[in-house]
Amino acid sequence: MLxxxxxxxxxxxxxxxxxxxHDESIKAVNDASFNVDIGEVVGLVGESGCGKSTLSRLxxxxxxxxxxxxxxxxxxxxSFKGEKIKSxxxxxxxxxxxxxxxxxxxxxxxxxLLEPLNNHCNISKNEKIKKIEDIISFANLKNEILTxxxxxxxxxxxxxxxxxRALLLEPEFLICDEIxxxxxxxxxxxxxxxxxxxxxVNSMGVLFISHDISAVKYLCSRIMVMYKGAIVEKxxxxxxxxxxxxxxxxxxxxxxxxxNPNKRVKV
Numbered sequence: 001m002l003x004x005x006x007x008x009x010x011x012x013x014x015x016x017x018x019x020x021x022h023d024e025s026i027k028a029v030n031d032a033s034f035n036v037d038i039g040e041v042v043g044l045v046g047e048s049g050c051g052k053s054t055l056s057r058l059x060x061x062x063x064x065x066x067x068x069x070x071x072x073x074x075x076x077x078x079s080f081k082g083e084k085i086k087s088x089x090x091x092x093x094x095x096x097x098x099x100x101x102x103x104x105x106x107x108x109x110x111x112x113l114l115e116p117l118n119n120h121c122n123i124s125k126n127e128k129i130k131k132i133e134d135i136i137s138f139a140n141l142k143n144e145i146l147t148x149x150x151x152x153x154x155x156x157x158x159x160x161x162x163x164x165r166a167l168l169l170e171p172e173f174l175i176c177d178e179i180x181x182x183x184x185x186x187x188x189x190x191x192x193x194x195x196x197x198x199x200x201v202n203s204m205g206v207l208f209i210s211h212d213i214s215a216v217k218y219l220c221s222r223i224m225v226m227y228k229g230a231i232v233e234k235x236x237x238x239x240x241x242x243x244x245x246x247x248x249x250x251x252x253x254x255x256x257x258x259x260n261p262n263k264r265v266k267v
Contacts, residue, residue, distance in 0.1 A: 004035045030230040031068070038205050154187075174205070
């Protein structure tokens with residue numbers, strides 16, 4: 001199995017006030033368990049603040065869990081040291097929601113794309129440039145964009161660049177964390193189509209995180225629903241009968257806009 005999440009929890013301590021001495025515990029992630037294998041696109045859907053992004057940071061080893069563990073190819077990611085950490089960073093990539101903070105505003109697009117290749121790939125500069133030109137062409141971008149700064153291109157173009165940068169290292173596992181939420185509808189559709197093509201070409205496991213269940217349904221074979229830090233339901237998206245039990249999931253499904261209300265799935 002590529003990624004195994006076992007009974008993962010994350011608790012944050014916060015002070016109630018300057019007067020009261022005791023802390024309050026907030027459980028951002030509550031006993032989450034699931035797996036993602038090579039070639040799978042698994043969706044994680046839920047409202048803002050339910051713990052989706054915290055879960056993604058735990059999986060990527062950006063934060064340490066309070067309980068539970070994450071295994072990558074059978075090994076606990078917190079057991080990695082030295083070269084194993086570097087190898088994990090190369091094999092597992094994440095694309096964030098904010099297109100501006102994901103790119104250094106003082107670096108040209110080419111330099112931002114060269115950075116991961118310089119850190120992880122022992123190939124010549126010409127080979128790196130060729131690799132970059134190939135992937136931006138696949139993303140329907142022109143070479144002229146490489147000479148521009150992030151502020152000089154649109155939000156949709158910046159997100160395409162972020163996706164390209166993550167995939168340059170040919171990762172085995174990719175997390176897409178709310179990557180279309182700040183974009184307009186047309187750009188969202190273009191990004192989803194691009195991502196679908198890239199996933200098909202690059203054999204990898206993907207965790208697609210969103211509060212937009214329509215996007216998750218379009219892209220994913222399995223869907224997990226998160227509510228108040230817990231995964232409350234797992235749905236087989238290939239079974240269009242949608243055998244749903246949780247009341248929160250039923251509300252999510254019912255909220256999806258459809259062309260013909262008479263064909264709405266009864267939940």
